[in-house]
Amino acid sequence: MTGARPESTTRPLLVVDNLKTQFATPRGRLRAVDGVSFQLGVGETFGIVGESGSGKSVLARSIMNLLPASARVSGDHILFDGRDLQTMSSYDLKHFWGPEIAMVFQDPMTSLNPVKKVGVQITESMRYHLGLSKAEATKRALDLMHEVGIPEPKRRLHQYPHELSGGMRQRIAIAIALACEPRLLIADEPTTALDVTVQKQILELLARLQRERGMALILITHDFGVVSGMADRIAVMYAGQLVESGGAVETFSDVKHPYTEALLASIPQFDQPSHTRLQAIGGRPPDMVNPPTGCRFAPRCKYAQDLCRTSPPAYANPTSPDHFFRCFFPVDNKSSGAVGSQRSHAHLEVSA
Amino acid sequence: MAGVGTAHLREADDVLVRVEHLVVEFPVGNGNTVHAVSDVSFDIRAGETLGLVGESGCGKSTTGRAILQLPPPTSGSVYFEGVDLTTLHGDRLRRIRPRAQMIFQDPISSLNETRKVPDLVAEGLRVWQHPKNEIETRVNDVLEAVGLDPQAVKQRRPRQFSGGQCQRICIARALVLEPDLIVCDEPVSALDVSVQAQILNLLEEMKARYKLTLLFITHDLAVVRNVSDRIIVMYLGRICEVADSDELISKPAHPYTRLLMSSVPRVNPDQKITGQTSHSSDEIPSPLNPPPGCRFNTRCPLAQDICRTEVPEIREIGPRHFVACHFPVTDGSAPQTVADVAGIGAGV
Numbered sequence: 133m134t135g136a137r138p139e140s141t142t143r144p145l146l147v148v149d150n151l152k153t154q155f156a157t158p159r160g161r162l163r164a165v166d167g168v169s170f171q172l173g174v175g176e177t178f179g180i181v182g183e184s185g186s187g188k189s190v191l192a193r194s195i196m197n198l199l200p201a202s203a204r205v206s207g208d209h210i211l212f213d214g215r216d217l218q219t220m221s222s223y224d225l226k227h228f229w230g231p232e233i234a235m236v237f238q239d240p241m242t243s244l245n246p247v248k249k250v251g252v253q254i255t256e257s258m259r260y261h262l263g264l265s266k267a268e269a270t271k272r273a274l275d276l277m278h279e280v281g282i283p284e285p286k287r288r289l290h291q292y293p294h295e296l297s298g299g300m301r302q303r304i305a306i307a308i309a310l311a312c313e314p315r316l317l318i319a320d321e322p323t324t325a326l327d328v329t330v331q332k333q334i335l336e337l338l339a340r341l342q343r344e345r346g347m348a349l350i351l352i353t354h355d356f357g358v359v360s361g362m363a364d365r366i367a368v369m370y371a372g373q374l375v376e377s378g379g380a381v382e383t384f385s386d387v388k389h390p391y392t393e394a395l396l397a398s399i400p401q402f403d404q405p406s407h408t409r410l411q412a413i414g415g416r417p418p419d420m421v422n423p424p425t426g427c428r429f430a431p432r433c434k435y436a437q438d439l440c441r442t443s444p445p446a447y448a449n450p451t452s453p454d455h456f457f458r459c460f461f462p463v464d465n466k467s468s469g470a471v472g473s474q475r476s477h478a479h480l481e482v483s484a
Numbered sequence: 485m486a487g488v489g490t491a492h493l494r495e496a497d498d499v500l501v502r503v504e505h506l507v508v509e510f511p512v513g514n515g516n517t518v519h520a521v522s523d524v525s526f527d528i529r530a531g532e533t534l535g536l537v538g539e540s541g542c543g544k545s546t547t548g549r550a551i552l553q554l555p556p557p558t559s560g561s562v563y564f565e566g567v568d569l570t571t572l573h574g575d576r577l578r579r580i581r582p583r584a585q586m587i588f589q590d591p592i593s594s595l596n597e598t599r600k601v602p603d604l605v606a607e608g609l610r611v612w613q614h615p616k617n618e619i620e621t622r623v624n625d626v627l628e629a630v631g632l633d634p635q636a637v638k639q640r641r642p643r644q645f646s647g648g649q650c651q652r653i654c655i656a657r658a659l660v661l662e663p664d665l666i667v668c669d670e671p672v673s674a675l676d677v678s679v680q681a682q683i684l685n686l687l688e689e690m691k692a693r694y695k696l697t698l699l700f701i702t703h704d705l706a707v708v709r710n711v712s713d714r715i716i717v718m719y720l721g722r723i724c725e726v727a728d729s730d731e732l733i734s735k736p737a738h739p740y741t742r743l744l745m746s747s748v749p750r751v752n753p754d755q756k757i758t759g760q761t762s763h764s765s766d767e768i769p770s771p772l773n774p775p776p777g778c779r780f781n782t783r784c785p786l787a788q789d790i791c792r793t794e795v796p797e798i799r800e801i802g803p804r805h806f807v808a809c810h811f812p813v814t815d816g817s818a819p820q821t822v823a824d825v826a827g828i829g830a831g832v
């Protein structure tokens with residue numbers, strides 16, 4: 133596990149194939165993640181955008197194998213560097229989290245231990261996984277703290293989380309995640325709890341660390357602006373499924389799914405004059421105990437037709453090999469060239 | 485930023501709220517004081533939406549609450565239709581309350597979860613002992629106005645609603661008393677972007693229908709730009725910049741306003757965050773011990789000696805555009821990247 137890392141670029145680092153995560157609830161089985169597939173290359177940044185309840189955090193935790201007992205994960209497989217995470221024992225997972233995959237959570241106040249000094253929290257995993265002595269681990273912790281932009285690391289080492297600001301706490305959380313040099317970092321809303329100027333600093337930090345270490349990054353957020361600046365590839369999640377994914381530049385310039393289009397159009401823009409009426413999406417996301425039979429977005433989609441309400445569209449790439457979407461009547465931007473504008477109802481044959 | 489002064493106050497007959505030299509301080513023990521709001525003045529004209537924007541701890545919420553005397557400010561005056569609320573007590577202050585309402589950030593926790601929706605909305609009217617049949621009509625009217633079916637919500641309690649719907653209930657609660665002013669404290673920050681659009685549109689509709697004046701407090705520059713006629717940017721308890729919404733966004737002059745604007749992530753895949761821009765991990769100083777001079781001087785790329793000693797006065801730099809800065813950027817540019825914060829040619 134701690135041996136030399138293969139520098140193979142032919143095999144993707146992470147393959148998620150038809151992942152399904154369900155929770156047993158009194159009302160029935162809640163399908164939080166329902167058939168998600170994607171691949172992630174070495175050193176790549178994959179941005180997953182979705183609103184509350186779309187299943188994006190459950191997806192991240194399913195990949196980590198970090199879910200409560202009420203969850204049932206099924207699906208074809210989750211392969212990390214060729215190894216199936218779902219069949220790993222809890223002992224193996226312990227050695228997997230840290231050196232292979234690490235995670236940064238939204239709220240650094242609740243993800244850090246309030247009664248341990250931050251120095252102890254950073255060195256803990258290095259001593260466990262890498263077998264470093266206390267002195268060696270402390271030395272590396274100081275380097276890490278310097279690397280993530282914490283001023284006066286020596287003094288901070290002996291502070292508790294409550295003595296630090298939100299931005300500093302998130303830097304500590306990132307330092308902990310990076311301590312064992314993971315090959316994949318999953319960041320679940322890492323900047324949502326932070327002020328916008330601090331968010332910018334943290335995003336710049338993540339981008340720099342990723343570049344320097346060749347680390348892959350899954351960035352989960354509700355903010356299109358954040359993924360737009362960070363991600364090589366993006367995916368939009370709705371009601372437990374990926375509804376659209378592709379290269380960031382291509383996807384933003386040629387949106388195919390009506391949900392992506394509607395979500396982008398609902399964001400207030402600087403270049404619109406004051407009091408511009410925003411394009412809200414009517415209705416609310418479906419109940420995932422009883423999702424709609426057809427397309428899950430159909431009840432809120434302004435382009436929905438009868439077909440959409442009766443049969444679920446396949447997740448396919450009819451227009452370009454790297455651009456997947458789940459829609460019978462995709463948005464056509466070719467005529468206008470702009471995001472979120474008119475569409476012609478070009479009917480695409482989408483077969484499963 | 486860090487500006488004081490009253491140059492930006494307007495002499496108009498229709499000024500509904502006028503705040504002068506507002507100071508709010510909280511003692512926190514050991515002889516320490518949090519300087520939450522330090523000498524802030526502004527006015528709101530009837531029918532206007534004033535946006536108050538800034539990051540955590542800038543005093544924007546404290547300012548909003550101080551207007552409603554929740555709690556009364558440490559010093560300064562708050563004139564509501566010419567009456568200084570800080571001089572009123574007891575029943576006289578209470579009689580003003582129905583006319584100035586508030587909407588909070590977290591719609592779910594700001595509603596009593598054990599009560600049914602019509603009771604929540606009717607509460608203010610019951611306090612003022614309106615006749616029973618009048619209460620029912622007004623509650624039904626206002627529920628319909630905010631997009632909730634009065635019959636369908638009759639027996640339901642807050643936890644049966646989503647965040648967006650709870651915010652509709654909160655808006656109905658505020659509207660039912662037919663106020664003149666609503667202080668909206670981060671009303672859409674806890675909501676998803678598609679729901680946020682619904683609530684912002686609803687607030688605009690309600691503003692027109694009930695002839696409201698809004699004080700809109702938020703950390704989100706794009707949201708405040710959308711809803712406001714005029715925007716005040718605050719930092720660490722003081723005003724940085726005041727201007728009409730379009731002017732402020734197209735020609736931000738205060739280095740802090742420019743930093744804020746350049747920090748907002750935009751949907752533009754050609755503009756990558758590469759991690760190559762070196763970012764000092766500068767922090768907002770503690771309001772326990774704010775820096776002397778301009779309070780932004782510790783983070784300002786343009787700061788010079790005078791900024792560390794002298795508090796800048798608010799002054800007019802363009803039509804209805806006021807800034808509290810010794811060295812405002814007045815080249816008329818809007819910053820796209822952090823390097824632009826200091827303006828063209830200034831060289832960070």
